[in-house]
Amino acid sequence: MPSFLKFAAAALAVAAPLASAQTYTSCNPLDKTCPADAGSTESNLSFDFTQSGSLDKWTTTAGTVNTGPNGAEFTIDKRGDAPTIETDFYLFFGEISITMKAAHGTGIVSSLVFESDDLDEIDWEALGGNTGQIETNYFGKGDTSTYDRATWPVVSDPQDIWHTYKISWQKDALTWYVDGNAVRTLTYADAKDGSRYPQTPMRVRIGIWAGGDPSNAKGTIEWAGGETNYAGCPYTMYVKNVEIVNSNPAASYTYGDKSGSYQSIQMSGAAALSESSASETTTATSSSSSSSTEASTAATTLATTTHSSASAHTTAGSTTGSSSDASTTGSSSTGSSSGVSSGASSGSGSGSTSGSASSTGTGSGSSSGSGSGSSSTTAGSGSGSSSSSSASASPTFNAAASVAANYLGPLGLLALVSAFVQL
Structure with a gap:
């Protein structure tokens, strides 16, 4: 019964x-x-x-x-x-x-x-x-x-x-x-x-x-x-x-299609993003050892970028791909994206200019997520939504962008002051 x-x-x-x-x-x-x-x-x-x-x-x-x-x-x-x-x-x-x-x-x-x-x-x-x-x-x-x-x-x-x-x-x-x-x-x-x-x-x-x-x-x-x-x-x-x-x-689970099979379930959250975040942070740290001129250029580029975030999704334990957007706080920028990811996503951005950015990808279908903490691993805060499909792609979570924006910006300013003094 x-x-x-x-x-x-x-x-x-x-x-x-x-x-x-x-x-x-x-x-x-x-x-x-x-x-x-x-x-x-x-x-x-x-x-x-x-x-x-x-x-x-x-x-x-x-x-x-x-x-x-x-x-x-x-x-x-x-x-x-x-x-x-x-x-x-x-x-x-x-x-x-x-x-x-x-x-x-x-x-x-x-x-x-x-x-x-x-x-x-x-x-x-x-x-x-x-x-x-x-x-x-x-x-x-x-x-x-x-x-x-x-x-x-x-x-x-x-x-x-x-x-x-x-x-x-x-x-x-x-x-x-x-x-x-x-x-x-x-x-x-x-x-x-x-x-x-x-x-x-x-x-x-x-x-x-x-x-x-x-x-x-x-x-x-x-x-x-x-x-x-x-x-x-x-x-x-x-x-x-x-x-x-x-x-x-995981922070959230999303049905990747209408099959109802466990293989279709996509997982999002801190656990799924931690490895990508660590990898990107290492890259950002290595980049900081470059010349002060390069650091200044990187900081300037990142400061004028309206946003950079993504969510890594895993299906039954394996990464299937991601692409997402966030409407950020701390700046006047907005953006949207579509592509191969599904579920709720959040992101961050920084800068002094306003504008918009978008990314596109292959796939069809859409979903909006409500799971908490699905990709909130970058600095700052924000919320957003993403289109979805069952297509797969490599993760594009960009922790380096947030790290560099927060830490390379002051280095770039210091480099400019040093150059002025030398002149």
């Missing part, structure tokens, strides 16, 4: 039928151009929900979630409650483990779910009336034409005993674990030759809902274990901690 995410919106509006509800996405990148997904540049994230402030990086999307000695508390007090939290970032392959006690109550569903914009999904779901099993499930591209993908591994009393549930999500296989023991493995090929294998950047959602609500479809109530008795409230799920390993840390 579908997870609580397929019914969360309807659960909050109790009268709505749940039989035809689908997993929700605010923008499906297989149908149209969508903003970039905000990522995290951290490889390992740990959340101890027994501590205050541990819900940082999580957004409460429904109801109220408190923390206490038993961790985060997800409580159904009355009909219509469905407290839910989700990460404010996406991850692109990796692992997540959660130590929890499922909620009691017939028809009450405690869930841990991975969810992507193009409706890939990976689930753990525990039913309040089932004291010996927990469900594993997955969906690809929102395909709910069948519900034959679930398995029910044995778990001892998940409502009263702390268990650690883990999902290892890699590009070639997906494995579910209970207390360190693998209970299910799904290979890429097993999921309709990969066409229904979950493989796009996902957020993590945790929450409970009443699958046994009387307004739900008959099949949903039966799957949930029967009709929920709200007179028995409150029903509470406890989550002690969550550990996340992000295999591909």
Whole structure:
């Protein structure tokens, strides 16, 4: 059966039928151009929900979630409650483990779910009336034409005993674990030759809902274990901690095309730019050892350039190319560019003159990104957008321009003063 995410919106509006509800996405990148997904540049994230402030990086999307000695508390007090939290970032392959006690109550569903914009999904779901099993499930591209993908591994009393549930999500296989023991493995090929294998950047959602609500479809109530008795409230799920390993840390993720394949995902951010930045900085440092006349010329040239920035994008771990523009602060310059990159980009510029600059490249299609920190590694600040295509090119991130503009400019002025004194 579908997870609580397929019914969360309807659960909050109790009268709505749940039989035809689908997993929700605010923008499906297989149908149209969508903003970039905000990522995290951290490889390992740990959340101890027994501590205050541990819900940082999580957004409460429904109801109220408190923390206490038993961790985060997800409580159904009355009909219509469905407290839910989700990460404010996406991850692109990796692992997540959660130590929890499922909620009691017939028809009450405690869930841990991975969810992507193009409706890939990976689930753990525990039913309040089932004291010996927990469900594993997955969906690809929102395909709910069948519900034959679930398995029910044995778990001892998940409502009263702390268990650690883990999902290892890699590009070639997906494995579910209970207390360190693998209970299910799904290979890429097993999921309709990969066409229904979950493989796009996902957020993590945790929450409970009443699958046994009387307004739900008959099949949903039966799957949930029967009709929920709200007179028995409150029903509470406890989550002690969550550990996340992000295999591909990045500031943002962008769909390079409408295939929905992991190969099409482009990554942008500080990690992707660091090597290019270091290389360009080294070049700039070497250039500074040239004669003072050359330094002065370089500084003058850079000072009159309106902008120079780009974003390096990587696709499933490899650089595919970049070209971007920024509307800079600290000068009156503007600019735009088009070419082979995609996703959000930001840049910097300096100078005393105004003007415009543009660059063009091959490729088609466009996208605008909203991921944070996608290329903000040069000095200064700015924001901008870039056109995109699936074509590839070599990275063009120009950290040297910013370094030289900030440091070679004073050297050039010193050279001019020295020359005047010598005269």
